[in-house]
Amino acid sequence: MTSFATDDILPEPPPDALEVLHDREYRVRAFQIADDRLLIQGAVRDQKPPGLYVPDDPEPLTIHHMQLSFEVGFPSLEIVAATVHFESHPHPTCPSIETHYEQLVGLSIARGFTHKVRELFGGPRGCTHTTALLQAMAPVAVQCFWSMRAATAKRAGADNPVVSRERTGSGDGNLAYVINSCHVWADDGPALAERRAGGGPSVPIPMQRRLDELGIETPVDFDG
Incomplete structure (x- = not known):
């Protein structure tokens, strides 16, 4: 079974806390x-x-x-x-x-x-x-939207679609599931405006950090 980090993700408790209640x-x-x-x-x-x-x-x-x-x-x-x-x-x-x-x-x-x-x-x-x-x-x-495609490709021995697929255009069809899901993907926000104008997405910060740590070059055609 795949292992995940299990460390405590809570902030440090205040030093003057009397005891944990729940x-x-x-x-x-x-x-x-x-x-x-x-x-x-x-x-x-x-x-x-x-x-x-x-x-x-x-x-x-x-x-x-x-x-x-x-x-x-x-x-x-x-x-x-x-x-x-x-x-x-x-x-x-x-x-x-x-x-x-x-x-x-x-x-x-x-x-x-x-x-x-x-x-x-x-x-x-x-x-x-x-x-x-x-x-x-x-x-x-x-x-899991992209994870599903990545897992299927991995089993088939194909390229990882998260990091190597060709861009599929700037239409809303590829983004429908995220529009207005949060402030970043507001329908009238700058992120969607950039995508609709044909701009490519940026690599997620944690992924970019890990690529840098492993010395892996960021794919130029990234479209995750």
Whole structure:
């Protein structure tokens, strides 16, 4: 299994903090299960530190642990299967909402997803923690748009399309899934204006840094 960095990504706690009261952890991972299918798995876990709720208990207490998996068609980014499982929950009736999340099937992650999730699963229509997890998972599918093509090419022994493919033009068709997704990709912003004018994208900063560290020349036809 591929290894990822597991170091602590939180900022340093303030020096005058009395003690840790709560730990919430999100973890999301994506897998290619076919050339046209993604599997996104996620979990959220809330823990209380040892001894805070149960006196003299040496172990942390897990209050919530929800798991969510969904399959996404590629390149449509439409959810085609979804399951929810509660590993740990505070109330006996918590798991009764699990099957409600099957309504994710048929939704597109690319456009209007956040609004639809709130409509279907917000407030009393869902589990607060599962819905928060879902909102954290959806962008991962979009992040895998080029990863899917790169993985397929790698298995086929072809050139990596992220770093070696020819530019495909300046039309919005290649950018539809990112338009208005954040301030960088605002429809009236400078990044899209440059692309529409035929300009090429810049190499992502972390990728450029790693290329420099490895002494690899930046591809002149980069279009990631």
